Amino acid sequence: MASEARIRTVIVDDEAPARSRIRQLLRAEPDFEVIAECGNGREALETIRRDKPDLIFLDVQMPRLTGLDVCQAAASEGTEVPLVIFVTAYDEYALKAFELHAIDYLLKPFDRERFQKTLGHAREQLRRAKGAGSDPRITALLEDLRAGFKRPDRLVFKQNGKVIFLRTETIDWIEADGNYTRLHAGPDSHYLRETLAGLEAQLPADKFMRISRSVIVNLDRVKELQPLFYGDYAVILQNGSKLNLSRTYRTRLEALLERKQ
Numbered sequence: 001m002a003s004e005a006r007i008r009t010v011i012v013d014d015e016a017p018a019r020s021r022i023r024q025l026l027r028a029e030p031d032f033e034v035i036a037e038c039g040n041g042r043e044a045l046e047t048i049r050r051d052k053p054d055l056i057f058l059d060v061q062m063p064r065l066t067g068l069d070v071c072q073a074a075a076s077e078g079t080e081v082p083l084v085i086f087v088t089a090y091d092e093y094a095l096k097a098f099e100l101h102a103i104d105y106l107l108k109p110f111d112r113e114r115f116q117k118t119l120g121h122a123r124e125q126l127r128r129a130k131g132a133g134s135d136p137r138i139t140a141l142l143e144d145l146r147a148g149f150k151r152p153d154r155l156v157f158k159q160n161g162k163v164i165f166l167r168t169e170t171i172d173w174i175e176a177d178g179n180y181t182r183l184h185a186g187p188d189s190h191y192l193r194e195t196l197a198g199l200e201a202q203l204p205a206d207k208f209m210r211i212s213r214s215v216i217v218n219l220d221r222v223k224e225l226q227p228l229f230y231g232d233y234a235v236i237l238q239n240g241s242k243l244n245l246s247r248t249y250r251t252r253l254e255a256l257l258e259r260k261q
Contacts, residue, residue: 006033007126010051012044012067013059013087018108022057022087025115032119041065042198048074053082055122057106060088069201072142076210077197081138083125085118103137155183155202157192164190168203172221172237176214184241211235211245 009032013019019037026032035051038044041062048056048070058067065073067086074081086098086105098105104121106114154167170185176196183190192199200208200216210216217235225245226234233245 006031007055007122008033008035008051008053010034010036010038010044010047010053010056010082012038012041012047012056012062012070014039014062015059018059018087022115025112029119031123041067041070041201042194044070045073045079045195045198048082049079052080054126055083055085057085057087060086065198065201068142069198071138073195073197073201075139075142076200083122083129084138085122098141103141155192157190157194159190166190168207169218169220171208171218172239173218173241173243174199174208174216186239209249211243211249213246215243217243 009026011019011022011034013022016039019039023034023037026034032055035053036047038047042065044056044058044067045065047053058070060067067084067088071081071084084103086103087108088095088105089108095105095107104118106118153169154165157164157166166183166185172184172186174184174196175182177191179193180191181194181196181199183192196210196214196216200210203216207220208216208218217237221237221239223236223238226236228234228244230247232247233250235243235245237243
């Protein structure tokens with residue numbers, strides 16, 4: 001009789017000792033296979049897209065893209081989010097949210113007994129959810145935590161050998177440009193080597209919204225919506241820029257604009 005497929009697992013933490021600890025504990029679990037380790041959120045997002053793991057141990061407190069940002073970015077671009085076990089230092093607000101949505105987490109530092117209990121939960125959830133797609137509890141968790149995790153009010157990146165500090169409120173709109181994103185801020189534009197989904201996860205969700213697969217807009221810069229054909233709209237910004245709003249994103253944009261009035 002053929003043995004069951006192993007649980008393909010990814011470990012994500014910006015601290016190498018933390019990744020090593022989980023990897024060593026998993027060596028005693030023959031039904032788990034570590035297929036990748038990631039040291040930051042961007043690597044994690046790329047690995048989820050490419051390898052489609054069954055399970056991910058995901059550090060919450062990582063620079064730039066947090067563990068929650070990784071889940072939000074994956075979900076927003078339509079990538080299936082695997083079963084997630086969040087690994088976190090103490091954060092009362094986050095822990096209450098995890099417990100409310102019955103999402104497993106490991107509180108650093110954790111012992112072998114707690115780790116094995118978490119693995120037992122993961123095995124059971126994977127058996128129940130086989131073929132069911134992304135866990136809807138993750139979406140509910142992100143909605144609950146959105147107000148509790150403040151996004152930075154500026155982006156910091158390198159451009160032409162200089163370090164740029166750009167306040168998010170000065171950004172008018174953002175577009176995907178090959179392997180880069182292009183930020184339009186007044187008369188200036190900046191190129192970042194970052195995916196649109198990854199950048200979206202770093203921006204305040206109540207201020208910035210994707211209006212198509214390739215464009216994010218600052219809602220404070222929207223002047224009006226002009227109807228086009230077949231339910232599409234043109235988004236007119238205060239600086240005169242004209243962007244296309246696809247039907248997929250129309251309802252959410254209208255709701256957010258009404259809320260801001």
